[in-house]
Amino acid sequence: MxxxxxxxxxxxxxxxxxxxxxxxxxxxxxxxxxxxxxxAVTMLAPVLWLFYLSLLSDGxxxxxxxxxxxxEQPSYWRTFATTFQVSxxxxxICMLIGYPLAYxxxxxxxxxxxxxxxxxxxxxxxxxxxxxxxxxxLLQRKGLINGWGISLGWWDxxxxxxxxxxxxxxxxxxxxxxxxILPLYSxxxxxxxxxxxxxANLGASPARAFWLVFLPLSLPGLVSGAxxxxxxxxxxxxxxxxxxxxxVIMVSSRIANDIEVFFNWGAAxxxxxxLLVLTVAMMVAAQRLxxxxxxxxxxxxx
Amino acid sequence: MVRNSSLPISMRQVTKKYGQVFALDHVDLDIRSxxxxxxxxxxxxxxxxxxxxLAGFTRxxxxxxxxxxxxxxxRPPHKRGVGMVFQNYALFPHMNVADNVGFALRxxxxxxxxxxxxxEKALDMVRxxxxxxxxxxxxxxxxxxRVALARAMVFEPRIMLMDEPLSAxxxxxxxxxxxxxxxxxxxxxxxxVYVTHDQREALTMSDRIAVVQGGRIMQLxxxxxxxxxxxxxxxxEFIGESTFVPVRVAQGQVRLGERTLRAAEHPGADxxxxxxxxxxxxxxxxxGQPQPEGLxxxxxxxxxxxxxxxxxxxxxxxxxxxxVWLRQAIHGTGHAAPEPGAAVVLGLSPQDTLLLxxxxxxx
Amino acid sequence: MSFFxxxxxxxxxTQVTRRxxxxxxxxxxxxxxxxxxxxxxxxPMSFSASQYLEFPPRQWSTRWYESYFASxxxxxxxxxxxxxxALTTLVATPLGTMAAxxxxxxxxxxxxxxxxxxxxxxxxxxxxxGIGVFYAYVKLKMVNTLLGLALAHSMLAVPVVMMVVASAxxxxxxxxxxxxxxxxxxxxxxxxxxxxxxxxxxxxxxGVLAFLTSFDEVIVALFVSGGDHSTxxxxxxxxxxxxxxxxIGAISTLIxxxxxxxxxxxxxxxxxxxx
Numbered sequence: 001m002x003x004x005x006x007x008x009x010x011x012x013x014x015x016x017x018x019x020x021x022x023x024x025x026x027x028x029x030x031x032x033x034x035x036x037x038x039x040a041v042t043m044l045a046p047v048l049w050l051f052y053l054s055l056l057s058d059g060x061x062x063x064x065x066x067x068x069x070x071x072e073q074p075s076y077w078r079t080f081a082t083t084f085q086v087s088x089x090x091x092x093i094c095m096l097i098g099y100p101l102a103y104x105x106x107x108x109x110x111x112x113x114x115x116x117x118x119x120x121x122x123x124x125x126x127x128x129x130x131x132x133x134x135x136x137x138l139l140q141r142k143g144l145i146n147g148w149g150i151s152l153g154w155w156d157x158x159x160x161x162x163x164x165x166x167x168x169x170x171x172x173x174x175x176x177x178x179x180x181i182l183p184l185y186s187x188x189x190x191x192x193x194x195x196x197x198x199x200a201n202l203g204a205s206p207a208r209a210f211w212l213v214f215l216p217l218s219l220p221g222l223v224s225g226a227x228x229x230x231x232x233x234x235x236x237x238x239x240x241x242x243x244x245x246x247x248v249i250m251v252s253s254r255i256a257n258d259i260e261v262f263f264n265w266g267a268a269x270x271x272x273x274x275l276l277v278l279t280v281a282m283m284v285a286a287q288r289l290x291x292x293x294x295x296x297x298x299x300x301x302x
Numbered sequence: 303m304v305r306n307s308s309l310p311i312s313m314r315q316v317t318k319k320y321g322q323v324f325a326l327d328h329v330d331l332d333i334r335s336x337x338x339x340x341x342x343x344x345x346x347x348x349x350x351x352x353x354x355x356l357a358g359f360t361r362x363x364x365x366x367x368x369x370x371x372x373x374x375x376x377r378p379p380h381k382r383g384v385g386m387v388f389q390n391y392a393l394f395p396h397m398n399v400a401d402n403v404g405f406a407l408r409x410x411x412x413x414x415x416x417x418x419x420x421x422e423k424a425l426d427m428v429r430x431x432x433x434x435x436x437x438x439x440x441x442x443x444x445x446x447x448r449v450a451l452a453r454a455m456v457f458e459p460r461i462m463l464m465d466e467p468l469s470a471x472x473x474x475x476x477x478x479x480x481x482x483x484x485x486x487x488x489x490x491x492x493x494x495v496y497v498t499h500d501q502r503e504a505l506t507m508s509d510r511i512a513v514v515q516g517g518r519i520m521q522l523x524x525x526x527x528x529x530x531x532x533x534x535x536x537x538x539e540f541i542g543e544s545t546f547v548p549v550r551v552a553q554g555q556v557r558l559g560e561r562t563l564r565a566a567e568h569p570g571a572d573x574x575x576x577x578x579x580x581x582x583x584x585x586x587x588x589x590g591q592p593q594p595e596g597l598x599x600x601x602x603x604x605x606x607x608x609x610x611x612x613x614x615x616x617x618x619x620x621x622x623x624x625x626v627w628l629r630q631a632i633h634g635t636g637h638a639a640p641e642p643g644a645a646v647v648l649g650l651s652p653q654d655t656l657l658l659x660x661x662x663x664x665x
Numbered sequence: 666m667s668f669f670x671x672x673x674x675x676x677x678x679t680q681v682t683r684r685x686x687x688x689x690x691x692x693x694x695x696x697x698x699x700x701x702x703x704x705x706x707x708x709p710m711s712f713s714a715s716q717y718l719e720f721p722p723r724q725w726s727t728r729w730y731e732s733y734f735a736s737x738x739x740x741x742x743x744x745x746x747x748x749x750x751a752l753t754t755l756v757a758t759p760l761g762t763m764a765a766x767x768x769x770x771x772x773x774x775x776x777x778x779x780x781x782x783x784x785x786x787x788x789x790x791x792x793x794x795g796i797g798v799f800y801a802y803v804k805l806k807m808v809n810t811l812l813g814l815a816l817a818h819s820m821l822a823v824p825v826v827m828m829v830v831a832s833a834x835x836x837x838x839x840x841x842x843x844x845x846x847x848x849x850x851x852x853x854x855x856x857x858x859x860x861x862x863x864x865x866x867x868x869x870x871x872g873v874l875a876f877l878t879s880f881d882e883v884i885v886a887l888f889v890s891g892g893d894h895s896t897x898x899x900x901x902x903x904x905x906x907x908x909x910x911x912x913i914g915a916i917s918t919l920i921x922x923x924x925x926x927x928x929x930x931x932x933x934x935x936x937x938x939x940x
Contacts, residue, residue: 055919
């Protein structure tokens with residue numbers, strides 16, 4: 001029989017056990033160290049250095065002039081407005097057209113769905129430049145769409161489909177759509193269709209069953225995808241730079257410009273800091289909204 | 303039997319705390335060499351934690367663990383030389399049966415031909431001789447269990463640990479394997495520590511049973527002693543089915559209300575106690591007839607009856623309102639039970655009049 | 666069963682027929698086409714003999730492919746990209762695998778936050794990473810070096826590898842490692858003999874994705890590679906901003922082909938991991 005013994009000052013073997021536990025844990029965490037060092041050195045340190053740079057004036061003194069300039073000059077406000085505009089519109093369009101597709105895919109039998117998901121994933125992993133080039137080919141004044149439209153008599157003058165907001169949106173939506181569909185699909189897949197059966201049994205028409213049961217259950221996936229898309233859009237560079245043709249200036253273009261053309265590290269890093277803060281703020285807000293679920297593919301399946 | 307085929311185990315003050323909760327609470331335990339000891343308890347009782355401490359997968363906060371004379375507490379699992387069978391078998395799917403069973407030998411550098419011989423011997427012992435070339439996915443549940451067993455046995459460990467190895471099998475196969483496992487143990491002679499929550503399994507297989515709850519060992523005894531002389535209400539409830547009736551002990555007498563009951567043993571110190579009534583120890587006597595001598599008698603009314611094939615379970619309300627269950631064996635088809643509502647008399651022999659500490663009292 | 670009968674069959678738990686849903690199927694199909702077609706358009710265009718965009722091409726020719734393979738600049742850029750991608754794979758795959766395994770097996774309280782930390786390269790806007798690394802490399806005189814590029818790309822690829830391997834480990838029964846250790850294997854041997862053989866396909870997939878991450882990467886390469894070590898993507902990007910050269914179409918088609926083959930390969934072997 002055991003009895004509750006009083007705690008002696010140095011219980012049996014406690015120190016040896018603690019040492020062994022420490023060793024084992026350190027050994028395992030040592031496996032993580034190389035990756036951590038790589039990321040700390042090549043990313044964390046440079047980004048922190050940028051923070052530091054953003055607080056230096058052009059003359060090398062401590063100063064908030066870069067942030068002040070951002071606050072005062074209207075061109076910066078325009079840049080942020082454009083960025084938000086593109087991000088919001090892209091997210092909205094992706095949600096609108098991505099939802100039906102994700103829904104249909106989630107209704108397909110497993111094998112067909114897997115095949116279709118490959119078709120969704122392929123653009124994701126095909127080079128961004130290739131996709132951007134494809135849109136250039138399609139949208140240019142002398143591009144395919146204008147060529148067909150004119151030859152079919154649908155319009156006379158070539159439409160300006162690129163080097164403007166329209167082209168930017170089309171290209172960005174095309175790139176971002178898989179990022180929305182993936183979490184949404186996996187969330188929808190996990191919804192037990194028995195819920196809809198129960199709803200019908202209780203008197204709901206198919207439309208009401210969808211609105212009152214399916215849609216709410218699919219919201220976590222939708223919000224997850226929307227947040228990912230929005231956050232990626234905020235910092236998106238390539239496609240808007242090419243398809244926007246210098247007329248749709250987003251924060252990332254501005255940053256690149258500040259470096260490549262003006263060598264203005266202070267301004268560029270201040271912009272970068274603001275962008276990073278916005279990105280993190282969005283993700284934290286979304287995390288709070290969605291509870292403890294991870295955003296990066298952390299969908300709970302039943 | 304092979305000498306030196308087993309080791310005794312001794313644990314002292316082994317403690318493991320998770321936050322404020324004791325998974326193991328200063329456990330002292332001595333397991334004899336070659337013994338088959340079962341750790342019995344509900345989920346969360348700490349029995350599995352105890353087993354993993356023996357295996358080396360859980361490191362306690364403090365305590366001592368000895369196999370024979372060697373202190374093992376801080377030794378890593380792969381240097382302990384114990385065989386272990388897991389609940390879900392954990393067979394390696396990327397190896398066939400022979401490679402699974404021979405894994406331990408391969409790690410110890412045993413040559414290929416000798417290894418093949420020993421693998422085949424181990425498979426023979428679990429009656430799977432010739433199955434070496436099969437893939438794991440071609441085996442049934444019972445066969446996998448036996449491969450897991452052979453894998454743990456092949457290097458002739460002197461201590462064997464089993465974590466609910468039969469819980470995934472269906473009833474008939476389980477009962478069959480219980481007997482086989484016990485026979486294997488008797489043949490090989492190693493010290494075996496077996497974890498289960500199934501009381502019948504524990505009663506069937508063990509030399510001794512340790513009932514575990516809340517990280518402590520409530521009682522360590524032979525199956526018979528645990529069943530017939532439980533030391534706590536918890537143990538009594540966990541093994542067998544019982545009803546408990548509060549009684550008082552005053553000046554060496556057992557008093558139920560105004561009555562005095564006859565007990566075969568001296569009831570001990572004065573105070574509140576619980577009378578344990580096992581369904582199969584209560585006797586159903588015909589009312590209004592002269593009663594056998596020496597029994598403690600209780601009058602009551604039959605509430606319901608449940609037919610269970612080999613026996614019937616009767617629910618009886620005693621005079622003071624307590625509801626007790628009584629099990630009556632059915633010997634033949636001519637069995638006639640009283641009607642619900644009929645007055646009945648229950649008899650309890652003094653030998654079966656057992657007292658347990660009242661709720662909340664220390665051991 | 667005729668087509669119209671098939672249309673009238675109910676297809677959901679709420680007894681909605683296919684016919685009632687045709688509009689939904691049409692929308693979904695259109696979106697699917699929207700996703701897939703544009704990339705595919707590039708392929709036939711690259712075989713057009715004309716310098717101007719026309720579809721379908723009036724004359725077929727491989728002249729753009731010839732111009733690609735004949736150009737020393739394009740070939741050198743391709744070689745650089747391939748070398749950087751290979752180096753990245755060699756660095757990121759073991760680092761990511763070890764990190765995923767170390768965090769999973771340690772059952773540490775802070776494993777979650779640590780994993781988030783290691784995933785930050787995926788979260789931080791790439792433009793920021795690009796200029797940050799550029800600045801650091803300028804100071805360290807590592808701009809326009811293959812090593813510098815490979816290091817930066819490895820940093821971007823490690824989270825990808827980690828996610829793939831972590832997800833494989835999640836569905837792997839770690840009890841098998843415990844068994845192996847009870848049978849006498851040290852932690853390292855248990856991992857090598859039992860765990861790794863069963864997750865190797867996921868590790869390979871992680872490697873392929875690391876390769877693609879590096880090969881397709883544009884922004885960091887834009888800042889950090891240049892001159893002799895300019896990557897294929899950097900050259901393509903600059904070309905896109907200037908004049909649309911049909912050679913890019915040929916290069917794009919080749920990239921599509923290689924990427925698709927690699928991805929289909931990972932899909933195949935991915936299925937074989939799950940036993």
